[in-house]
Amino acid sequence: MAKPKSARAPRPKPRRSYHHGRLREALIEAAERMIEEEGPETVTVREAARRAGVSPGAPFRHFASRTALMTAVAERAMKRFRDEIARAEAEVDPADPLARFAALGGAYVRWALRNPASFRVLATRSLIDFDGSATLPADNDAIRALMQEIVADGQKRGQMRKADPQLVELAAKALSYGLARMYVDGHFPQWGVPARRAEASMRAVLELFGDLLAR
Numbered sequence: 001m002a003k004p005k006s007a008r009a010p011r012p013k014p015r016r017s018y019h020h021g022r023l024r025e026a027l028i029e030a031a032e033r034m035i036e037e038e039g040p041e042t043v044t045v046r047e048a049a050r051r052a053g054v055s056p057g058a059p060f061r062h063f064a065s066r067t068a069l070m071t072a073v074a075e076r077a078m079k080r081f082r083d084e085i086a087r088a089e090a091e092v093d094p095a096d097p098l099a100r101f102a103a104l105g106g107a108y109v110r111w112a113l114r115n116p117a118s119f120r121v122l123a124t125r126s127l128i129d130f131d132g133s134a135t136l137p138a139d140n141d142a143i144r145a146l147m148q149e150i151v152a153d154g155q156k157r158g159q160m161r162k163a164d165p166q167l168v169e170l171a172a173k174a175l176s177y178g179l180a181r182m183y184v185d186g187h188f189p190q191w192g193v194p195a196r197r198a199e200a201s202m203r204a205v206l207e208l209f210g211d212l213l214a215r
Contacts, residue, residue: 077118097154105206112180
């Protein structure tokens with residue numbers, strides 16, 4: 001009599017792709033969607049896990065806290081911001097510091113207009129660990145170094161006024177940041193600037209500042 005065949009061992013269930021290195025990215029993407037839909041204040045690691053389709057405890061291997069997750073979101077936002085600046089700078093004459101100055105300011109406000117949620121995360125330092133990030137301080141320094149290079153070149157060529165370069169940099173940052181923040185926080189309608197004219201108005205203000213710097 002033939003011996004009965006032994007029951008086959010059940011096949012192991014295939015692992016989610018997240019176990020092969022995608023979980024971190026999936027959590028960041030889930031957080032980005034939450035920020036876009038509901039605002040950065042609503043983000044939690046557990047909710048990001050739920051939206052990514054993993055257990056509540058799984059994310060903590062990558063993000064020990066909400067701040068860590070938000071910092072990762074900010075790091076991706078900063079990379080996209082730097083890409084926007086690089087594209088803008090590539091479109092102007094490198095020997096024209098005034099054009100480069102305008103391109104940098106234009107990239108700043110354009111990126112904020114098109115990515116208001118990401119801008120809010122980067123701008124609100126209480127949401128992230130800026131100093132503890134592996135990339136944010138260096139990226140920020142690179143943008144500042146670009147601004148300093150442009151101003152120094154403009155003054156050397158005699159195309160910009162001989163003002164204190166640090167004050168020029170601070171004023172440019174305050175103006176571009178202030179315009180972007182006014183847009184993101186919904187202030188423009190009170191100043192007679194409808195949404196359809198926001199970018200043009202912001203660029204006009206930056207051009208006025210550039211005209212004041214020019215000799």
